[in-house]
Amino acid sequence: MIRIGITGHRNLTPDVSGAVAGLVRAHLEPYGCEMVGLSCLADGADVLFAEAVVATGAPLEAIVPASGYREALPDEHHPVYDRLLKQAVLVHSLPHDESDPRAHMAAGRLLVERCDQLVAVWDGEPARGPGGTADVVAYAHRVERPVTVLWPEGARR
16 A cells, blocks of 8 residues: 655646646546545645545545644635545644644655655745745655656646
């Protein structure tokens, strides 16, 4: 059983979101139920990945960076977050209070350490802040974790 983690951008436009969902589904399809998906369940790439994992019937593990994480997510995302968190077979809750860059990077490191392969929904640009997608990808490279970058050709954030 392979363990696949996700890191990726948030605030995707509807067009980019649809394209990313297709790329994620296509990437995961060969694994079927023979995988475990790991996600922080943030809006954007994390949720598109988690939804694809759950749709295959594979187990989902959630990583919660901080006790204030849910509240820091957009209000409209809360129902999706809550539903997926309940579907997770295992929840890793980090000991941070604030949902800040330090907590997000700690969650990214844990995710990389617990997976066999990292999927990065990433435009290849530097992180917009500490703990962003580029930082998690860099950490995965440092610990020699395989990374598959998925990004729709010509798409912009």
